[in-house]
Structures are given as C-alpha cells and as structure tokens.
Amino acid sequence: MxxxxxxxxxxxxxxxxxxxxxxxxxxxxxxxxxxxxxxxxxxxxxxxxxxxxxxxxxxxxxxxxxxxxxxxxxxxxxxxxxxxxxxxxxxxxxxxxxxxxxxxxxxxxxxxxxxxxxxxxxxxxxxxxxxxxxxxxxxxxxxxxxxxxxxxxxxxxxxxxxxxxxxxxxxxxxxxxxxxxxxxxxxxxxxxxxxxxxxxxxxxxxxxxxxxxxxxxxxxxxxxIYAAPAVKQHIVDLVAQTREDASLRLGASPRASLQLLAAAKARAAMAGRNHVLPDDVKALAVPVLSHRLVVSTEARLSGRAAQEVVRDIVERTPVPTEARASVPHRATAGAAHADATR
Amino acid sequence: MSAPARAKAPWPASLTVAAATMASLFALTSMVVTGAWILTVAASLAALTATVVVARVVTRSRWWPTVVGLAVTVEALVLQFSVSEEGDGHLLPTPGALRDLLTVMGDGVNYAATTVAPAEMTPALLSLVCAGVMGLFLVAEHIAVSWRAAASAGLVLMLPWLPAAIFQQRVSVAWLLVALAAWLLTLALARRGDATQPPSTLGGAVAATAATLGVSLLVVPSALGGHGWGIIPRIDAPSSLSSTTRLNLDLDLRTSLTTNSTAPALVYTADGRRPDVLRLYSYSEFDGVAWAYGAPSDDEITSTEGLLWPLDIDVTDATTATYEIEAVDSAENNLALPSAPRSVDVEGDWGYSPGTDEVVSPSDSTLGLSYTVTAATDFLSAERLLAAPSDPASDAGVGARYLNLPAAMNAARVSDLAADVTSGATSRFAQAVAMQDYLRDPAEFDYDTSVSPSGGDAVSTFLDDRVGYCVQFATTMVMMARTLDIPARMAIGFLPGSEGEGDTYVVQGGDAHAWPELWFPEVGWVRFEPTPAVQTGSAPVYAEEPDEPAVSETSDPAQQPTTAPQQQPERPDTPDVPNLSGGEAEQSGLDWWWFAIAAAILLAGSTFAVVMMRRRRTDAPAPLDPAERAWLRARDGLPEHARWSLAHTPDEAVEHVRATLSESGRGLSPAGDAALVNLAQAVADHRYAPEGTAHSDAQMREWSAALTTEAGRDAAAEQPTRR
The missing domain is CATH 3.40.50.300 (P-loop containing nucleotide triphosphate hydrolases)
Structure with a gap:
C-alpha cells in the first residue's frame, strides 16, 4: 500500500x-x-x-x-x-x-x-x-x-x-x-x-x-506526493471549521477533504516538490471547498459569499506544526507510512 | 517527519529525590532510636538509586526504571531480611523467600504496634523501614522524573514528616532543610524542557495533590494511631470567659470523648525522675453508668504536715524526688500529686484526707498555685507487691465502699469474667496483672474515643461493644477487682505531660486520664494501666508480669519503674506514634476494613492522578524540537509588528517579515533575508518534507540568532523608543 x-x-x-x-x-x-x-x-x-x-x-x-x-x-x-x-x-x-x-x-x-x-x-x-x-x-x-x-x-x-x-x-x-x-x-x-x-x-x-x-x-x-501528518491535520482543521462556521449552513464533506488533499498534492507536484506544503492547501482551499458550501441566509443577506467565508477560515486557522500534528500522528496509519518513508 | 521523541528523563533528578528521601528518614528519629541501622537503609537506598539511574540513562521508558527499581527493592529486602524458620537466609525472591519476608515484616508491624516511641530498632522493624524508604523513593522518583511532576513528588516526600508535624515532635531542622533543598533541586532538574510551553501538567498536579493530601489524611492517622485521637474526655469545654482547665468530676461512661484541650494546665519541674501520673481525685461510688465524686468531709481531713501516704512505709530504700508544681491554668479543689507522695509544701487552707488519699481545700482553688511535693519514686516493685498479703482480712483498714458493686451492674457477668481471667493467678498482684493484661489485649478490646450510649449498665455495654477509652477500661478493671474482693477505686488526674522550656514539663488539659487503683495491704493504693491507648504507654513496670525476673531490674534506681511516662510524646492528647506503621490496625480484625478502605482510596487516588496526568499529557503539545524552537525564537526576536501569525506558513511568514520590515523603512539585509529564507525552508522541510531538513540544529540556531540580531538592530534604528 x-x-x-x-x-x-x-x-x-x-x-x-x-x-x-x-x-x-x-x-x-x-x-x-x-x-x-x-x-x-x-x-x-x-x-x-x-x-x-x-x-x-x-x-x-x-x-x-x-x-x-x-x-x-x-x-x-x-x-x-x-x-x-x-x-x-x-x-x-x-x-x-x-x-x-x-x-x-x-x-x-x-x-x-x-x-x-x-x-x-x-x-x-x-x-x-x-x-x-x-x-x-x-x-x-x-x-x-x-x-x-x-x-x-x-x-x-x-x-x-x-x-x-x-x-x-x-x-x-x-x-x-x-x-x-x-x-x-x-x-x-x-x-x-x-x-x-x-x-x-x-x-x-x-x-x-x-x-x-x-x-x-x-x-x-x-x-x-508525500503529505505530512501536519498537512493532513491542516486539511482536517479547515474542513472542520467549515462545518462549525456560523455563516455556513452546509459544511464541506469528507470527500472535500480527500479532494483538497489530492489537489494540493497535484499543486506540489507542479512546483516540483515531493511533499505538500500548507501553502498548497491554502491556495486551493477556496476553489476546492467553496462551491460545496451553502451559505446561511443571514450571511447571504449580508453579502458574504462562500469564497469569502473560506478565505476567512484559511486566514484564521493556524498552520499545524509538528507538535500540533503529533497527536493524530501517533494514531493514524498515515503516521506509520510517514515513519516508514523516513 | 519523525515521531516527537520523548526527551530523555532527567536522571540527575533521581539522585536528588534519593537525597530528599534519605533526609526525610530523619523525620522518624523521634520515633525510632537512631543507630547504625541508618547505614543499612542508606546502603539499600543507594543501591536502588544507582539501579534506577542506570535504567533511566539506558531507556526512555517511563515505567521500566521504576519496575526495575521495584525488583531491586524486593531483592534487597529478601537478601537482607528474609529468614526461613530454620534460620537460613534467602538469595532469590522465591515464593518461599517472599513468604518469610512477609513474616518478618509482619513481626515488625506487631513490634511497632506494641512498643512505645522511641522504639529500639530490630531487624523486623528495620525491614519495614527499609521497605518504606525504598518504596517512598520509587514512588517519588517515578512522579518526579517519569512524569516530570516534581511538585507532586514533594507531597510524597512530605509523608515521613507528617507524623512529626501532626504530633509536634522535635525533628532535625537541618535534615528538613536538606530534604527541602533536595526537593527544590529536583524541581529544577525535572522541569520540562521548553519554557515556551505552558506547564501542561497543572491539572494532573492538582489532581495528584488532592489525592495525596486526601490519602495522607486518611491513611496516616489510621496507620499511626488507629482512631485514638485522644485520651480522656473528661475536660469540660472552657467557659466563655475563661480557658481555665477544670476536670469534669462527673465521670459518665456513656459519653464519647469530644474535647481535647491543648491549653497548659500544670507546669512542673522534677528533681529526679518524672512522675508516672499526677492524681487529683479518687472515686469510690459507681452507680453502673457514672462515678460520683464525694469530697471528703471536714473530719476526714488532717493536716498536710508529715507523711501523706496513708501507710507508714519504709522509704529508706526508695529514692525520693521533689516536684515544684504550678497550676498555671488548672482550677481544682485538689492538688495534683504524684504516686507515693511523702510531703507537700503549700500555702493556704489545704488539708490531707487519708481516706481518699487527696490533698483538698474546702475553699481555695489551685488556680495559679505553686507548691512543692516530695514523693517516693522507687517505692513500688513487683517483689513488694507479690509479698503483700492477699488475705481479705488484711483489708480491714480500707473502707467497705471500695468493694461496693452497683446494683445496676450485671455483677454475675463481671464476676465470672474476673474469675475466668484470673483463674491461674495465685496472688492479688497476679490477679491484678491478669486483669490488666486482659483489658490491654488488642485482640479483646479497642481503644476508641467514641462509645455508644448504653443503658443502665455501662460495664456490660463495654464488655459487649469492646470499645472504649480510659474511663471504660479503668471502670471495668475496678469492678472486676471488686468482684474478686480486692478493694479498688477510680483515680482521675493527668499523664505527666511533655517537655516544656528549660527543665520544665507541661501538662495539658488533653493529658487528663483515668486509671484504676487497687489496694495492697502494707503497700497501699497501686496504679494499674488497663487502657491500651498508645499515649498512655505500657503498663507500669512493676505490673508487667508477676513472676518475671525482669521485674527485679526495676529495683535498680537507674532504670525506671514506669517507663511509659518517660516516653510520653510531646502532646499526649493526640495519638502518639510509637507504632511506626499500621500497628493499630493489627490490634483487631475490626480495624482491617478501615485500613483496607484507606488503601483502596490510596490506590484509586493514585490511579486517578496518573490517568489525569496521562490525559493532560496527551492533550498537551509535545515538546518542541530544535527546528520549531529556532523558528519560534526567530519570531520572538522580531519587532512585534513583524511577527508572523500562527496561521502563516513558513513561506508566508517570510513574505510577512519582508513586507512589514520594509514598510517600517529598512528591509532586511541580504544576509538577514537569507537567514530568514533558509530558516523558513528548514522549518518547512522539517515539518512537511518526508526526509525532514538536512540542516543541523546549530545551523538553525545560527540563522535564528542572525535574524534576531538584525531585526533588533533595525528596530533600534527605526524606533528607538520601542523595544
């Protein structure tokens, strides 16, 4: 595998x-x-x-x-x-x-x-x-x-x-x-x-x-392309935020997480990198996530589009460091993969 | 991306924990006679410490060093103390060896339960002390080093000091300071690696603190003193206007001990040996539930001139001692007198009542009174008591009231019991000792300050419940003696108190005590001690064993008849600590459940603490590695407006720093910019690249420093007022 x-x-x-x-x-x-x-x-x-x-x-x-x-x-x-x-x-x-x-x-x-x-x-x-x-x-x-x-x-x-x-x-x-x-x-x-x-x-x-x-x-x-646990954590953080944001009636699906990771990998490959950076995720978060979201009526009335909400989420979500990613690191199969490739 | 490796345990902290443990051993010196055994304990602890330190150096595991240490502890105990019935030692901790070890330790527990402080060290007791010290070290070391919770470990290290603190015993301040210093050192050594991380075990530490405190409060009293937190209830609550101590003369057996006064009642100096007790009142009338005090009538009172003792005894072979007693805060109508008083020198309207053996005043109070008493100190001995006639006819001189049995009492039951207990006794003395030993037998009765209210027959209630304090024990012995036609009375007074300033001794209200006195023809009233509470000490030496040669030792003036009072703790109103471990728990099966519950709470408490700490740990950020630390340090070194936010990726951070610094007028120099870019690249690689970063920690520190220097210079140049 x-x-x-x-x-x-x-x-x-x-x-x-x-x-x-x-x-x-x-x-x-x-x-x-x-x-x-x-x-x-x-x-x-x-x-x-x-x-x-x-x-x-x-x-x-x-x-x-x-x-x-x-x-x-x-x-x-x-x-x-x-x-x-x-x-x-x-x-x-x-x-x-x-x-x-x-x-x-x-x-x-x-x-x-x-x-x-x-x-x-x-x-x-x-x-x-x-x-x-x-x-x-x-x-x-x-x-x-x-x-x-x-x-x-x-x-x-x-x-x-x-x-x-x-x-x-x-x-x-x-x-x-x-x-x-x-x-x-x-x-x-x-x-x-x-x-x-x-x-x-x-x-x-x-x-x-x-x-x-x-x-x-x-x-x-x-x-x-390799995606570090910290990067996956970042994706999970972002997607989780869309599900919690008050401006959104419908958050992003798990399929969105998968596709955001896949797209970020592609962007990393295009840059000639063998690993994904959070910058890849950030750059693609708006195109990959926003069309799946349903903006709440209040937010729509106040003129906020889904793109804007996603941009805000990206802005405020901290980039995971190794320390922050260490918790899922221990628990996920991805971590085993990471260790094996190390 | 590597798993965040757990930092190596700070093994030097293990050494400081060992030092603190060893120093804490000296908290016990007031309870155990010090000697060469300390070297044995030190050697065992040193071996254990060495093993644990080696294990810490070799492995990063939290548990292995402690597990190995536990194995070493067991082996050390087996090697040193486990002796088979044939007297052979053991080399390995086989099941048989462990059984023998447990037997030895059980002996130690029994010894600690029966001896008085300070106890002579025996191999059995030493095995207990060794096990305790090594176990304490393992627990404290595990908490301090494995879990980096040195603060919580301090609570464990505090345990040995707890008895000394509770019972206000004298401990060596120097050793306390050593223990504290070692603990502080442990705190410093076991500190978590990175200061940028908030202390993550706060919750765990709080939980551990609460658990340890709760457990200490539950276990230590039960282990050290049973539930005997006092001696006698016979102190009235002080009136609202005065804190003067006054003995309650209504000795009702149905009330529980609720009052414990620490106010000094008497202060005295002793020229010679200290008295074993100071008696004020004697009682003869008992109605089944309470003693009624009858003050001697005027015609019973004679002058205090001359000999006080009712008999003209030959005291040439007895040493006398002089006591200067001041009733600083005791307002009584009788003087407190030691046993066998010879003469009293007191001012005021005081007279002697030969019938009740009291010095009384119809009008004066003892409050503030000072008086001098001389007393025969070595007058009583087993030989003398054995030689006393046992024939009831020789009791003619004693009032018949000392043989009265209350109608409310089940006299047949008491009589049968007395006859049964004294069945093998041939003399009055042997009978008395047999009754005393019966009442002191921990298998028969428990000392407890709370008693259940009884009906009209308090003695039967006591014999049913088998729980009581000195009044119950003493009353029962008096009644048993009377059924055997031995004249007996109840005496109320004080235990000899504790050492005060200078040569003085201080008796507190809480030292009040009740005891039986039995009549011996040609000797007089002789105190016995049926109350098993630890603070009353052992039975008077003259009353230990009727036919033991050991009794003759007491004729040696240098050794003393009643050793117990000499070994009184500083504050007898609280339970003494002569038994070093769960000694009281050994006294009866009833106490076992109490001890088991405490142990269960201990277990649950520590488990809870460990779980809490684990959880905190899992939630807490892992310690930072060098790349992240260099990155954070670089950020902290920048002017505030140039610091990137946590939502910035390293690349974005670079852009942010460039933008903000050039906005403020001066951008980074090429060298500074290169340092920033390289550091960002290294951090990004470290975080996200499969192979991590190729740069060394030192290199990253260098970039970080270069950036900080440059940014600082920029900031200083542009904004001199801003730091």
Whole structure:
C-alpha cells in the first residue's frame, strides 16, 4: 500500500510539462494564473472542474485551450433546456442493413469533455453527465461502457440567478473537485486579449504540448506526493471549521477533504516538490471547498459569499506544526507510512 | 517527519529525590532510636538509586526504571531480611523467600504496634523501614522524573514528616532543610524542557495533590494511631470567659470523648525522675453508668504536715524526688500529686484526707498555685507487691465502699469474667496483672474515643461493644477487682505531660486520664494501666508480669519503674506514634476494613492522578524540537509588528517579515533575508518534507540568532523608543 515517493526526474517532468501547458493556455488567456493553476491541479488530481462566471469571460476558451494543449480527444456539449441524456451519453440505433443495433457514442466519450452552461439543462440530463463523471463509465441499454482515461470534465455554468438556469444541487456540485471563477480581466489583459483576438482565433494557434499518456503519468506522480501528518491535520482543521462556521449552513464533506488533499498534492507536484506544503492547501482551499458550501441566509443577506467565508477560515486557522500534528500522528496509519518513508 | 521523541528523563533528578528521601528518614528519629541501622537503609537506598539511574540513562521508558527499581527493592529486602524458620537466609525472591519476608515484616508491624516511641530498632522493624524508604523513593522518583511532576513528588516526600508535624515532635531542622533543598533541586532538574510551553501538567498536579493530601489524611492517622485521637474526655469545654482547665468530676461512661484541650494546665519541674501520673481525685461510688465524686468531709481531713501516704512505709530504700508544681491554668479543689507522695509544701487552707488519699481545700482553688511535693519514686516493685498479703482480712483498714458493686451492674457477668481471667493467678498482684493484661489485649478490646450510649449498665455495654477509652477500661478493671474482693477505686488526674522550656514539663488539659487503683495491704493504693491507648504507654513496670525476673531490674534506681511516662510524646492528647506503621490496625480484625478502605482510596487516588496526568499529557503539545524552537525564537526576536501569525506558513511568514520590515523603512539585509529564507525552508522541510531538513540544529540556531540580531538592530534604528 506504500507508494514510492516520486523521483527527482518524475517531479522535473511534471514541472516541465505543466509549465508548458500553462504557457500554452497563457498564450490564449492572459492574467488567469489562479484559474489555470486550479485547472491544472484538478486535471492532475483526476478531478473535474466547474467554472462559474458570467457569460463571455473566457470559461469555454480556457477549457478548450487546455484540451488543445494536451493531445487528446475533446468532446463538447452545449447544454440546453431540451438536451436529453442520450444526447450526452450516446444512443443505440438500429441498422437495417445488418439488422442489429449499433451504439453511437455521445460527446461524453472523450478524454476532455467541455460541458458548456451545464445549469441550463434539465436535472435529468445533468444527472447523466454527473453519473458519468463519478463512474467513469456510461450504461446505455444495459451495457456499461468505460470512458477513456484520463477523463476530465470541465463544466461551465452561469451564475444561478441568471435567466433560464437549473442550479446544480449541492450533492452534484460536490462531484466537482474545484470551481474556479474566471472573472473580468484586468484592463491591460483585456487590451492584450483584444490584440491577440484581432481577426484570428487564438485557439487555432494552440498546439498540443503533451499527450494523454504523459498526462496519465503525471497524474500517477501527483498521487504519490508525500503529505505530512501536519498537512493532513491542516486539511482536517479547515474542513472542520467549515462545518462549525456560523455563516455556513452546509459544511464541506469528507470527500472535500480527500479532494483538497489530492489537489494540493497535484499543486506540489507542479512546483516540483515531493511533499505538500500548507501553502498548497491554502491556495486551493477556496476553489476546492467553496462551491460545496451553502451559505446561511443571514450571511447571504449580508453579502458574504462562500469564497469569502473560506478565505476567512484559511486566514484564521493556524498552520499545524509538528507538535500540533503529533497527536493524530501517533494514531493514524498515515503516521506509520510517514515513519516508514523516513 | 519523525515521531516527537520523548526527551530523555532527567536522571540527575533521581539522585536528588534519593537525597530528599534519605533526609526525610530523619523525620522518624523521634520515633525510632537512631543507630547504625541508618547505614543499612542508606546502603539499600543507594543501591536502588544507582539501579534506577542506570535504567533511566539506558531507556526512555517511563515505567521500566521504576519496575526495575521495584525488583531491586524486593531483592534487597529478601537478601537482607528474609529468614526461613530454620534460620537460613534467602538469595532469590522465591515464593518461599517472599513468604518469610512477609513474616518478618509482619513481626515488625506487631513490634511497632506494641512498643512505645522511641522504639529500639530490630531487624523486623528495620525491614519495614527499609521497605518504606525504598518504596517512598520509587514512588517519588517515578512522579518526579517519569512524569516530570516534581511538585507532586514533594507531597510524597512530605509523608515521613507528617507524623512529626501532626504530633509536634522535635525533628532535625537541618535534615528538613536538606530534604527541602533536595526537593527544590529536583524541581529544577525535572522541569520540562521548553519554557515556551505552558506547564501542561497543572491539572494532573492538582489532581495528584488532592489525592495525596486526601490519602495522607486518611491513611496516616489510621496507620499511626488507629482512631485514638485522644485520651480522656473528661475536660469540660472552657467557659466563655475563661480557658481555665477544670476536670469534669462527673465521670459518665456513656459519653464519647469530644474535647481535647491543648491549653497548659500544670507546669512542673522534677528533681529526679518524672512522675508516672499526677492524681487529683479518687472515686469510690459507681452507680453502673457514672462515678460520683464525694469530697471528703471536714473530719476526714488532717493536716498536710508529715507523711501523706496513708501507710507508714519504709522509704529508706526508695529514692525520693521533689516536684515544684504550678497550676498555671488548672482550677481544682485538689492538688495534683504524684504516686507515693511523702510531703507537700503549700500555702493556704489545704488539708490531707487519708481516706481518699487527696490533698483538698474546702475553699481555695489551685488556680495559679505553686507548691512543692516530695514523693517516693522507687517505692513500688513487683517483689513488694507479690509479698503483700492477699488475705481479705488484711483489708480491714480500707473502707467497705471500695468493694461496693452497683446494683445496676450485671455483677454475675463481671464476676465470672474476673474469675475466668484470673483463674491461674495465685496472688492479688497476679490477679491484678491478669486483669490488666486482659483489658490491654488488642485482640479483646479497642481503644476508641467514641462509645455508644448504653443503658443502665455501662460495664456490660463495654464488655459487649469492646470499645472504649480510659474511663471504660479503668471502670471495668475496678469492678472486676471488686468482684474478686480486692478493694479498688477510680483515680482521675493527668499523664505527666511533655517537655516544656528549660527543665520544665507541661501538662495539658488533653493529658487528663483515668486509671484504676487497687489496694495492697502494707503497700497501699497501686496504679494499674488497663487502657491500651498508645499515649498512655505500657503498663507500669512493676505490673508487667508477676513472676518475671525482669521485674527485679526495676529495683535498680537507674532504670525506671514506669517507663511509659518517660516516653510520653510531646502532646499526649493526640495519638502518639510509637507504632511506626499500621500497628493499630493489627490490634483487631475490626480495624482491617478501615485500613483496607484507606488503601483502596490510596490506590484509586493514585490511579486517578496518573490517568489525569496521562490525559493532560496527551492533550498537551509535545515538546518542541530544535527546528520549531529556532523558528519560534526567530519570531520572538522580531519587532512585534513583524511577527508572523500562527496561521502563516513558513513561506508566508517570510513574505510577512519582508513586507512589514520594509514598510517600517529598512528591509532586511541580504544576509538577514537569507537567514530568514533558509530558516523558513528548514522549518518547512522539517515539518512537511518526508526526509525532514538536512540542516543541523546549530545551523538553525545560527540563522535564528542572525535574524534576531538584525531585526533588533533595525528596530533600534527605526524606533528607538520601542523595544
């Protein structure tokens, strides 16, 4: 059960490849370091990404730029209110020439799937996508079909108070590892964007810098990053705080803890480190935690968003030192692992 | 990331605990005659200490050194004291050896229970003392060193001093200071490593303190004195206006002892041997539950000139002693007199009553009175008593009232008992001693100051309950003697008190006592001591064993008839401590449950304390390692506004320090910045990296110091008024 720590070479490869992807995306979208980092971390951690923002700020562009940077199959689903589950998963059609049914895979059978405006589809269709995200498999007509690996869904959605949206339920938002907001660009970045988009589609110039096999390798390296008990303690502390905070009606789930750790490991791998720092956890706490939380009515009325609450929690939660982590250290299996690797 | 290794136990503290334990041994010197045995104890303790220290150096375990020490203790005791019935020693603590050891220690307990302080050291008693000292060391050492709770260990080390403190015995101040000093040293040596940590065993220490105190209060009295916390109840509560001591002349057997006065009643000097008792009143009338005092009528009183003793005895072979007695705070109508008084020199309207053997005044009080008494000190001896005629006809000179039996008393029962007890006795003296020994037998009766209220027959109640204090014992002996046609009376007075300033002796209200006096023709009224309470001491030497050759020793003027009074403790109104351990508990089966409960409480208390301490320990932060300490020290060395918060990661801390210091005008120098970055990196690696940090502790201390120096210089330069 003990995984070997990543070697220097492996870490160097992770850093190099992610840097290349970052540069590639950066050539299309400028000033989105945080969003790009979260996207890459989610991809390396094997999660799915939710992008929520007003229309037209580059959500889809970011997703497409990432897909274009990795040599992988890309599926794109534009969610509309009349979209049916079969439009996502695919259908069996009867071929009259040889009298048999043939399965026509839907757009979900791709390594990177962009689900545009997911909250505009009916809950039934949303569920079809979310189940596929969870299971990495689709069942049509009683036949289960595996989805290709690596499998990354980048869903975008408009803010829930926009017209014609079906907000994702909390349980389904919890399936996404992270949610990033692209946000309006800075004036300078917007100027640069106007220049680069002038007349041409910048995505057309994006070329793959890596392939899915490499991506799979990177995912494996990220999984083997070491997390000290103190770091795990920090994650547990943060998650526990969300469950106790008066501003939150619903705190983060244990799945959130797992995914925060996985994302932090990916971020550490991207930095070429073989261990997670609390800085990784802190940097990813807002994207990984906030979309799962339900802000209490009082807090919402006073204008506090979940992101803000998480930021406050991160601010006030002390970073665990070895001394503070020593209690669970003695008790958890992770400690045994830590000692064995020492 | 390493498990936070427990710091090595501060083994030098074990040495100081041993020193404190050894010094505490000298708290017992008022109870045991000192001698070469102290070397034996010291050697045993030294061996034990050496073993424990070695174990502490070798292992970091909390328990092993103590377990090893326990094994060494058992082995040392077996080697030194365990002797089989055949007289062979044992080498190893086999079950047989342990059995023999327990037998020896049991003998020690019995010896301690029956002897009076200061006790002569015997091998059996030494085994007890050795076991006690080594056990004390193990417990104190374990608390102080294993658990770093030296303060609580002080309470354990205090235990040997407790009897001396309770009974106000003289102890060596020098040794007390040595013990205190050793304990303070232990406190310093066993202190937790890091000052930045709050004391984490506060709760545990409080729990241990409470448990130890409670246990001490419960166990020590039961172990040392049974529940005998006093001698005689016959002191009236002082009136609201005066604290003058006055004996209660209504001797009611149904009341419990509730009053204990420590106010001095008499002060006297003794030229020669101290008196065994000072008698004031004698009683003859008993109605079954209470003695009624009848003051002698005027025509019974003669002059105090001449001999006081009712018989014209030959005192040429008896030493006399002169006592100057001052009744500083005793307002009585009778003078307190020693046994066998020869003459009294007193001013005022005082007369002698030969019938009751009292010096009385119809009008004067003894309050503030000073008088001088001479008394024959070696007049009584077993030979003389044995030689006295036992024929009832020779009692003609004594009033018949001394043979009266109250109608309310079950005379047949008392008579049968007396006959049974004295069945083998051939002389009046032998009968008296047999009755005394019967009443003193711990298997038969218990000394207890609380008695159950009885009906009309207090003696029968006493014989049923088998619990009482001096009045019950004395009354029963008087009644038994009377059923045997021995004239007997009840005497009330004081025990001889304790040493005061200079040559004086001080008698307190609490020294009041009651005892029976039996008539011996041609000798007179002879005191016996049926009360087994430890503070009344052993029976008078002349009344120990009728046919023992040892009695003849008492004719040697240098050795004394009544050894007991000489060995009175400083304050006889509280139980004496001649028995060094649970001696009283040995006296009867009844006491066992009392002792067992105390032991159970002790066990529960210590368990509770240990659990509390463990819990506190688990909750408490582990001791900091060098990296964290250097990191914290660097933070503390910074100006206050530049200190990072605990929510900052090392990287964030670096940013914070850079930002705040450059905001205040002067940033860090490249060297200082490098020190900060390196230290942060080292701490981050130490905390979070699988391989920890590669930097040495010294290197980290250096960075920390460099940062502090620089930040201090910055702060001084920028904000001279700010520290």
């Amino acid at each position: 003990t995984h070997p720590l990543p070697t220097e070479d492996e870490l160097a490869e992770v850093a190099e490849v992610t840097q290349a992807i970052r540069a590639s995306i950066g050539s299309v979208l400028s000033g989105l370091d945080g969003a790009i980092t979260a996207t890459l971390a989610t991809a390396l951690a094997g999660g799915h990404l939710l992008m929520e923002d007003v229309p037209g700020v580059g959500k889809t562009t970011l997703a497409r730029a990432f897909a274009a940077s990795v040599d992988c199959s890309l599926g794109r689903i534009q969610f509309t209110p009349d979209l049916m589950p079969a439009d996502v998963t695919g259908v069996s059609i009867f071929r009259s020439d040889d009298h048999r049914f043939e399965f026509r895979p839907g757009p979900i059978f791709a390594q990177v799937v962009i689900a545009d405006e997911i909250n505009r589809a009916s809950p039934k269709t949303q569920s079809a996508l979310l189940e596929a995200m969870q299971e990495h498999a689709v069942t049509v007509d009683g036949v289960t079909r595996r989805l290709p690996e690596p499998f990354l869904v980048v869903a975008t959605q408009n803010p829930i108070d926009m017209e014609g949206t079906y907000p994702l339920p909390e349980a389904q938002r919890d399936r996404f590892m992270a949610q990033v907001s692209v946000g309006y660009p800075q004036p300078a970045d917007e100027m640069a964007m106007l220049d680069s988009h002038d007349g041409t589609d910048p995505l057309a110039h994006v070329h793959p810098v890596t392939d899915t096999a490499t991506l799979g390798r990177l995912i494996d390296v990220a999984r083997r």
